[in-house]
Amino acid sequence: MEEEIKAEVSKGTSLLDAATSAGVQINSICGGEGICGKCKVIVDNGEVDVGSTSTLSREEIKKGYSLACQTWIRGDLKVTVPPESTATQGKILIDEDAQKFRALTSDGVGSSVKYEPLIEKHYLELPEPSLKDNLSDHRRIYRELRRKKNVPIMQTGLKVFKRSSSLLRDNDWKVTATLGRRGDTTEVIQLEGGDTADTNYGVAVDIGTTTVVAHLLDLVTSETLDAEAKYNSQMQYGEEVTRRIRHAEEDGREDLQETLANDINDLIYALVDRKGIRLKDVTSVMCSGNTAMLHFLLGLEASHIRKKPYVPNTTKPPPIRAAEVGIKVNPRGLLYFMPAIGGWVGGDVTSGVLSTGIHKRDQLTMLTDIGTNGEILIGNKDWMMSCAASAGPAFEGTGIRSGMRASRGAVDKVEFVEGDLIYSVIGNTRPKGICGSGLIDLVASLFEGEFVNRSGQLEPDDSDRIEEEKGELKFILEEPAETGMDGELAVYQAEIKNLINAKAAIYSGARILLKSLDLELDDLDQLLIAGGFGSYLDSGKAKTLGLIPDIPSEKIKFVGNTSIIGAKMALLSQQAYEESREISKSVTYYDLIDYPNYFEEFTAAKFLPHTDLSQFGSVGITEQSGGDQTE
């Protein structure tokens, strides 16, 4: 399959340009900026000038690889383009409708905060120097910036200095400075010739234990341009956070660090590719996620999070250069983190508070973030307390044989109507699987239809859709002929039990937190339900399942993926980012394991809706209904 192509180009041409002019397509996402590292080639012989090789590994350099965009021709040469660099690969993510459906919630973030992004661009027209005004180039830029804006202490890296003198003169003293907030100082992270102030993008990322979601923001208009989601590839190292921490202890932190950085890169690539944006114009990334994810992405030691007293390495890492952890945006672009609260209550909860405004209100609010690592917070403007309940990935459509992410083809709603179950599918296609909200609906409907009893056991006598397979019962929602998948769409007995365990973890966590605060359910003015499925959850079904407390529906509000909403607010508003730091300091962590009857509470919640039916009066189940109950 090897083909030899000859071409003549002028000296100083980059190999990438030379290849293009010779009709050889080489992968490149960043547009020749040395960022994406996709345009690897091997110079077999000949003389070249080599620029940045920072995206290449030591092994690759030893094998003679260089980046086509960072290699300039000095004479006759022969170059091999390895197969991985030819531009025939498919898109990384193709599920375009899906993320529109679920990942991109219309949140009006842009209008809810004081607009002043963490990374701003300022166009400057500098006065030309004279003997009377012969400030250094460096101070001249600072002076002009300070005339425009009250910027705190400034700093600039050597790489920016190095290019600045020519840049100013080549562009007739008209340049655009990109300013990034780093704590109490401001960094001039980039200087560009001319006016580029209208080209400035940021990415907000919600790093969930199971799902990673990214939104692309136009930092000039504050608009959310697009969204993308994928499963967290770290799942290969364990579904639960503690398993992954143990993996890092045994095999090093690199696996977890690299898979997560790659996931984020995949999402960013998909977004910029679709929107026709250059990677170098993405100047900032804001991550929100639990504290372990923060450690994994930074390559920090997370071991001590999993052991009492659950001490993280850091909760508020300073912004660093995204490139430092392998995130490929502008090489000098900054990576921010939503400040975490403690080892088990992360920046996602801080985001939740920020985006819902709990910290500013009188009303006593409970915020429940339903995910693999469920978090519950109770409080108001005077105080806030939070705990974590490990639920596993059942809510996110994984960990079950027919599970899938909430995207095109996923069963997202199930109802028990006139003795049978009916369902709807995202995108109105044949079902390809079932997502988190669909699974919650399904199990609640099975219970309503009395196909499962209060302890979650399938009742084979009550439906011919319940069958046995290798000694395990399953409920067949759809026959193979009617699905878009390779076989039937079914839920198995063990999977139902898993979901019940997950909801028990969340519910008992909420209950213990209330009890430990000496509060009754009635004391709550509001219950906010956050999570990836957000507004798509049916609150009646969630109560039937016993996932959320039995509180009047008018007090319940679904608030969507507050982790990413908060991240976007902070990225767009220095003030919101500052607020998030205050929030993270003012929340107290409550350790559920410390509660004397933790295990009893958890066990009692492992029934539908609960052992103690008085806690779910509105669901209308009596001891008699719903089949057997083992106490």
Added chain:
Amino acid sequence: MEEEIKAEVSKGTSLLDAATSAGVQINSICGGEGICGKCKVIVDNGEVDVGSTSTLSREEIKKGYSLACQTWIRGDLKVTVPPESTATQGKILIDEDAQKFRALTSDGVGSSVKYEPLIEKHYLELPEPSLKDNLSDHRRIYRELRRKKNVPIMQTGLKVFKRSSSLLRDNDWKVTATLGRRGDTTEVIQLEGGDTADTNYGVAVDIGTTTVVAHLLDLVTSETLDAEAKYNSQMQYGEEVTRRIRHAEEDGREDLQETLANDINDLIYALVDRKGIRLKDVTSVMCSGNTAMLHFLLGLEASHIRKKPYVPNTTKPPPIRAAEVGIKVNPRGLLYFMPAIGGWVGGDVTSGVLSTGIHKRDQLTMLTDIGTNGEILIGNKDWMMSCAASAGPAFEGTGIRSGMRASRGAVDKVEFVEGDLIYSVIGNTRPKGICGSGLIDLVASLFEGEFVNRSGQLEPDDSDRIEEEKGELKFILEEPAETGMDGELAVYQAEIKNLINAKAAIYSGARILLKSLDLELDDLDQLLIAGGFGSYLDSGKAKTLGLIPDIPSEKIKFVGNTSIIGAKMALLSQQAYEESREISKSVTYYDLIDYPNYFEEFTAAKFLPHTDLSQFGSVGITEQSGGDQTE
């Protein structure tokens, strides 16, 4: 000469340790920290773990080089030690006495400033975390530091975070933090286990156009431990600053950057080697030098310094990591610069003011820094004005055939006694050459002895030590048989003219600055003479030559190498460093070329001592004495 040595070591041993245990000496200056890059080896085959390769070039990696100290054995392997890595090379600099003589002036810096170095170490004993006190490791360290000291805003790099959790626990919560000032923030640049607070070193460097001097400081005791000097290897690219700038314009900035970084590394290696200090314990480097040198070391564009209005890229670069410009100390150690005043008045002048206290005194003072790039400053606590006079390297013992640096074997003093010239040699050896102060003395003595006339012409009829060689006259100070060099010690006609041009540049600069300020010589309360030869200069001779103004001797003070003294003060005192920033802002630059009669003033100064003898009444020369004069 190749020899095959076999050895058995345990898995995980570094190649450096393995080599040592096998009796193979491999070069290493940093003690296995991956800093010095001297222990290069080639792994021919076998499995290894490779750590840092940051000191290796792309070409070296391609050839299979790795650092022996950063390569750990995982199984059977074969390694080749290239000849450049075997420890049989000579010392870089051997002239130990010399630098004691000249480079290390006893300046009492330690006692003259408020001791609080820019880089400090603090030993911390942290309380172990508990559920009640479960701050992150990061915040726990910050809290303890703030209990010890009022530290402004702090920041810590990812590399320090990464190791911190294990480090704290492995060392029973007892660690030493190294804090570095970076503008208005403080960086935790390093954490070490246990108490290492008494091991903290810094290096002050005076980067002269011709000579580079380094002093090693114990930052704990504020003592100067040792000093070292060498010629600036950039001389190969031009003796004068403008020539070097042109070299950078034509051939890129790398040559100048690398030679200077290498010179500084050579000096540092020599110092730490002699004192038995590990490179990793050198946490800071403070450079003082003219503005072009600052640009060269940072790899910045200096082109615009040489053209009106002489705009530098920067005068006050922020501290950066020394490793960023290839200076090999602690990999996270900081590189500071004395703030410069303008394109032609550098941080060396700021140092001069700082160390002499001109900016705090009522007395009107003139400071003359005699070097290749001579600088003159006049002022007091109310105002300061400065100019630059390019003198060339004659004052530093180079640019003349018998010239040498002020080190062992150099003629440093010459006197005209009873009709003949007598001289003294540093270290009382046979003369190997003549240094700057010797040359000044020599030419002044030749003039006193009437062996040269007022225009600097050798008078062959007046001495049998004046001979002709290839049409050029020379004065033979010592015959070949009596010197320690390969031939006679002589000074040539053109070299004498060069020195006279140099002194004319300095003198006319001083005179123009006075005139432009409407001041008379009598208005000066003090004349401070700074420079590498500092206190070794004879003021009578300097006046005879017309190098310094004819001012009463009691008003003249030799202040030594104020560039390095100021750098040391700033390194040892945050307050002094802050003061230096204020100084750099308060000095006005005066451009000599702007003076209407600049060329006339310069030409008039090209006689001994001057065309206008009334300016040198005390020298006692009349129109009749000293031979012919061409007007």
